[in-house]
Amino acid sequence: MSSQTTVAKQPSMADDGRPRHSTRLRTGTRRRYHDDxxxxxxxxxxxxxxxxxxxxxxxxxxxxxxxMEGKDxxxxxxxxxxxxDPIIFEKPxxxxxxMPDPDFSVNDVKxxxxxxxxxxxxxxxxxxxxxxxxxxxxxxxxxxxxQRDKLYNVISLEFSHTKLENxxxxxxxxxxxxxxxxxxxxxxxxxxxxxxxxxxxxxYPKVQKYCLMSVQGCFTDFHIDFGxxxxxxHLLRGCKVFWLIPPxxxxxxxxxxxxxxxxxxxxxxxxxxxDCQRIELKQGYTFIIPSGxxxxxxxxxxxxxxGGNFLHSFNVPMQLHISSIExxxxxxxxxxxxxxxxxxxxxxxxxxxxxxxxxxxxPEFQKHSLGIGLKKPSPTDPASGxxxxxxxxxxxxxxxxxxxxxxxxxxxxxxxxxxxxxNLLGKLEALPSNKKCVPAGIHNAPALLTHxxxxxxxxxNDNPKLSYTGKPIITxxxxxxxxxxxxxxxxxxxPKLATTPVVPRPQKPASSxxxxxxxxxxxxxxxxxxxxxxxxxxxxxxxxxxxxxxxLKQTCVLRxxxxxxxxxxAVCEVCQEPNQxxxxxxxxxxxxxxxxxxxxxxxxxxxxxxxxxNNDLPSCWECPKCVLGITDQESSGSDESLVVGPRRSQQQYxxxxxxxxxxxxxxxSTSLGxxxxxxxxxxxxxxxxxxxxxxCSFSSSSSASLLLVxxxxxxxxxxxxxxxxxxxxxxxxLKRKSATLLDSRIAKIYRRNQHSREGDDSGSDDxxxxxxxxxxxxxxPSSRRSHRRGLLKGGGGPPGQQSGGHGHERLRxxxxxxxRGSEGAAA
Numbered sequence: 001m002s003s004q005t006t007v008a009k010q011p012s013m014a015d016d017g018r019p020r021h022s023t024r025l026r027t028g029t030r031r032r033y034h035d036d037x038x039x040x041x042x043x044x045x046x047x048x049x050x051x052x053x054x055x056x057x058x059x060x061x062x063x064x065x066x067x068m069e070g071k072d073x074x075x076x077x078x079x080x081x082x083x084x085d086p087i088i089f090e091k092p093x094x095x096x097x098x099m100p101d102p103d104f105s106v107n108d109v110k111x112x113x114x115x116x117x118x119x120x121x122x123x124x125x126x127x128x129x130x131x132x133x134x135x136x137x138x139x140x141x142x143x144x145x146x147q148r149d150k151l152y153n154v155i156s157l158e159f160s161h162t163k164l165e166n167x168x169x170x171x172x173x174x175x176x177x178x179x180x181x182x183x184x185x186x187x188x189x190x191x192x193x194x195x196x197x198x199x200x201x202x203x204y205p206k207v208q209k210y211c212l213m214s215v216q217g218c219f220t221d222f223h224i225d226f227g228x229x230x231x232x233x234h235l236l237r238g239c240k241v242f243w244l245i246p247p248x249x250x251x252x253x254x255x256x257x258x259x260x261x262x263x264x265x266x267x268x269x270x271x272x273x274x275d276c277q278r279i280e281l282k283q284g285y286t287f288i289i290p291s292g293x294x295x296x297x298x299x300x301x302x303x304x305x306x307g308g309n310f311l312h313s314f315n316v317p318m319q320l321h322i323s324s325i326e327x328x329x330x331x332x333x334x335x336x337x338x339x340x341x342x343x344x345x346x347x348x349x350x351x352x353x354x355x356x357x358x359x360x361x362x363p364e365f366q367k368h369s370l371g372i373g374l375k376k377p378s379p380t381d382p383a384s385g386x387x388x389x390x391x392x393x394x395x396x397x398x399x400x401x402x403x404x405x406x407x408x409x410x411x412x413x414x415x416x417x418x419x420x421x422x423n424l425l426g427k428l429e430a431l432p433s434n435k436k437c438v439p440a441g442i443h444n445a446p447a448l449l450t451h452x453x454x455x456x457x458x459x460x461n462d463n464p465k466l467s468y469t470g471k472p473i474i475t476x477x478x479x480x481x482x483x484x485x486x487x488x489x490x491x492x493x494x495p496k497l498a499t500t501p502v503v504p505r506p507q508k509p510a511s512s513x514x515x516x517x518x519x520x521x522x523x524x525x526x527x528x529x530x531x532x533x534x535x536x537x538x539x540x541x542x543x544x545x546x547x548x549x550x551x552l553k554q555t556c557v558l559r560x561x562x563x564x565x566x567x568x569x570a571v572c573e574v575c576q577e578p579n580q581x582x583x584x585x586x587x588x589x590x591x592x593x594x595x596x597x598x599x600x601x602x603x604x605x606x607x608x609x610x611x612x613x614n615n616d617l618p619s620c621w622e623c624p625k626c627v628l629g630i631t632d633q634e635s636s637g638s639d640e641s642l643v644v645g646p647r648r649s650q651q652q653y654x655x656x657x658x659x660x661x662x663x664x665x666x667x668x669s670t671s672l673g674x675x676x677x678x679x680x681x682x683x684x685x686x687x688x689x690x691x692x693x694x695x696c697s698f699s700s701s702s703s704a705s706l707l708l709v710x711x712x713x714x715x716x717x718x719x720x721x722x723x724x725x726x727x728x729x730x731x732x733x734l735k736r737k738s739a740t741l742l743d744s745r746i747a748k749i750y751r752r753n754q755h756s757r758e759g760d761d762s763g764s765d766d767x768x769x770x771x772x773x774x775x776x777x778x779x780x781p782s783s784r785r786s787h788r789r790g791l792l793k794g795g796g797g798p799p800g801q802q803s804g805g806h807g808h809e810r811l812r813x814x815x816x817x818x819x820r821g822s823e824g825a826a827a
Contacts, residue, residue: 062277070094076470082314082416089286096172110134112164124151153218157211177312183347187368212305222269227337228322229309233287238303245273247292292318316420341437365441412467520564574604593623
């Protein structure tokens with residue numbers, strides 16, 4: 001909200017003694033109550049400081065960062081120093097790391113982890129999180145900087161148990177001190193199958209390998225990595241600017257108050273903290289951030305980074321302190337170290353076992369992690385129950401090199417280790433019973449605490465100089481070559497959101513027409529196929545690549561192929577052979593009928609006749625059968641009758657070449673609703689309605705005689721065409737494809753003759769003539785219908801001449817003349 005200056009005017013006294021108030025408006029800047037499309041989160045997360053000024057300022061010139069060569073980062077170095085200061089390695093030599101080539105891109109990351117992998121994305125302007133798929137993120141990352149509407153940052157893509165895992169190896173010394181590799185039961189890590197970070201499927205703290213992908217301009221505000229973990233960090237490509245604040249008690253208190261204030265955007269924490277240092281990491285640098293260090297990161301150019309988090313035994317007090325800060329600042333569980341206190345319990349157990357040989361793991365955990373009680377099948381009969389017990393050391397091939405011992409057999413703990421174990425013991429003892437988080441692999445936790453307390457008292461006077469051996473105390477015994485890890489447990493069924501049974505949607509039965517159709521494929525040569533998506537049409541906006549739900553699954557309207565062809569899997573339905581375009585014979589090219597959808601070689605057809613080619617679609621025509629009106633018995637969807645009546649004789653009828661005449665009159669007296677047929681003078685008369693109108697028929701006494709001209713029917717008997725596939729003894733109603741001239745004319749005849757019903761006195765025409773004359777005088781509906789239906793009535797004369805006996809006689813004479821003319825034309 002903008003600031004406002006207000007000038008209050010004192011009320012003056014009028015002549016009558018009453019106070020007079022000024023009518024002048026207060027001066028000040030106008031308030032703006034519209035947000036211009038800015039969300040509340042963007043307003044809250046907006047920075048009040050100039051980031052460019054912080055990048056180039058000379059104030060952050062502390063010198064706490066150590067620069068080393070990779071060969072100097074040894075286990076003994078960590079034993080002596082406890083990994084307290086940040087370290088920069090300008091070259092990877094001697095670190096034992098393994099990285100992809102520098103040209104490794106975000107598209108390669110997508111290919112290795114999967115395009116559907118969901119990643120947590122941070123909106124830089126609000127410092128809030130959202131989700132994207134890797135395919136969406138790759139498109140965003142490859143968008144030019146000037147075309148990006150918002151700044152997004154990916155800092156939490158954990159890629160262990162993906163194909164990318166084998167391309168990245170962290171520093172060897174980190175492997176020696178990481179609690180995940182040395183404290184957590186190793187068979188649980190081997191059970192991990194899920195590559196995501198879903199806590200329900202996680203078998204161990206999956207925080208060891210991350211991929212960070214940042215675009216130009218990204219900024220991550222000051223933070224401490226979860227659980228007080230240390231960080232290893234390698235810049236594969238790009239550049240990063242870090243502000244580092246040491247974890248002194250004053251700085252940590254300042255940081256905690258800054259987080260709780262909720263106004264992080266108003267203050268740049270580096271301005272208030274002591275000994276803040278800014279450093280720039282370039283391509284190829286490796287960086288290690290110790291536990292508790294407060295840091296912010298700026299990305300001047302698009303950057304790709306590999307890194308990871310780890311807990312270790314040489315700075316446990318700081319790790320526990322950061323965990324307490326997370327408790328007080330109420331950090332959500334999603335952003336905290338998974339299985340934090342479970343890991344602490346396993347760390348104590350591993351020290352007890354490594355120093356005394358006593359294990360507090362359950363028997364199952366001892367067998368698969370330590371090799372205690374592990375048995376091997378007898379070599380004579382693997383299927384028999386005769387087993388050879390292994391030694392308690394866990395390996396028949398020899399154990400790993402045991403922890404280093406002095407001639408007297410005593411193991412000395414480093415001062416940082418001893419301090420860490422005392423702090424760990426105190427923390428677990430102080431936890432309330434409902435928050436101790438004792439893992440399932442630990443049995444008799446109170447006895448474990450008692451044992452570790454006594455053990456630490458024994459090592460209270462260890463000589464520090466004798467403890468700097470450069471070799472770790474905690475190691476796993478080797479496994480025999482025949483060892484097989486236990487299969488992963490069956491994942492528990494996910495709870496259903498509703499108990500209502502889901503009724504499956506009924507499946508639509510497949511028709512013969514759907515079997516004939518084949519989905520066409522792109523030609524990949526036309527202008528539409530070569531064009532890119534527009535991004536604006538409904539189909540593009542639905543695509544996941546443009547942020548849509550992806551439900552329509554249709555191509556862009558501008559990329560709809562102009563000449564789609566038949567797929568390679570299409571075969572001829574007669575010879576079952578594919579397209580034979582290599583022969584050069586046009587009759588061996590597959591053609592798809594636009595009417596019956598039959599795909600055949602023209603040479604395989606036995607019907608005499610020519611097809612009609614479709615010039616707009618490749619390999620498309622109207623086959624000779626459809627051109628001649630011959631319908632295949634197995635084709636549904638071609639010429640089909642509307643109603644199936646009683647089955648007739650299967651004899652073959654010969655039809656004249658001229659038009660057929662349907663005559664409705666005194667002969668024959670047949671219900672209009674049934675399949676009527678008679679053969680008179682070489683003509684077959686058939687008609688039908690849907691639905692059957694059996695209650696409406698022409699009376700035998702009616703003298704009406706109506707004429708209708710229709711196209712000749714095919715020579716194939718109608719009864720055989722109406723026999724459904726698979727059952728020749730029953731006739732079923734078939735679906736009508738399109739209306740014909742015959743059907744529409746008969747429907748009009750039926751509507752006109754509704755007054756002629758069975759049981760009515762159809763001979764009394766005088767009353768009807770009188771009624772129609774009255775309607776004509778009023779301009780009623782009968783008058784309007786008579787003019788509209790002049791064709792069916794045989795003329796459009798005066799109303800009086802179109803009713804009564806004289807009208808019927810005239811209509812009969814005209815129909816007979818028309819019939820004679822049609823027969824002459826046919827001859």
